[in-house]
Amino acid sequence: MSRSRRSDNWGFPRWGGYGAARDAVTVRLCDRAGCNEKGDCPAPKSPNNPDRWYFCQRHAAEYNSGWDYFAGLDKEEAAEREASETRDNSGYQEAAHYGWGGSGDGSRSRDEMRALEVLGLESDADFDAVKKAWRAKAKLVHPDVRPGDEDAAKAFQALQLAYEVLRAAEERREWKG
DSSP states (O other): OOOOOOOOOOOOSSOSOOOTTTOOOOOOBBBSSTTTTTOOEEEEEEOOOOEEEOOOOOHHHHHHTOOOOTTTHHHHHHOOOOHHHHHGGGGGOGGGGGGGGBBBBBSSSSSHHHHHHHHHHOOOOOHHHHHHHHHHHHHHHHHHSSTTHHHOOOHHOOOOOHOOOOOOOOHHHHHHO
């Protein structure tokens, strides 16, 4: 029967060498020239290529800032691609009450941005400008003004929906405010 060798490490003070039993840890540095931070954020070198750059978070953000996933697509194709991809991962779809944190300009949700686009307003428009634009456009396509015109009725419905989205968002902001 072989005997196990006793350890000479009896606690403090330590009689063995410090860290003698541990190997050195390899740390990959950022691939950006002149950066000495840890490079733990992979980024593709080119499309459909398995090779990757490894950047620190700051340089990964810089690398991705110009990235446009929908480049070269018109609005309909981009919306179709987005819908097809969110259909597959619906478990990760954001809840409606977190709409303020969704895609947009940072202060407005994507739905609010679309509503502003329908009304022909800029992203920084306040609610008074929304009311004014909605009234002006609704007067032109209201079903009482243009009876029997289906295109005008659809345009009026789109204006109504845009106004409701922006009104609800304004009420949420006032309630939080």
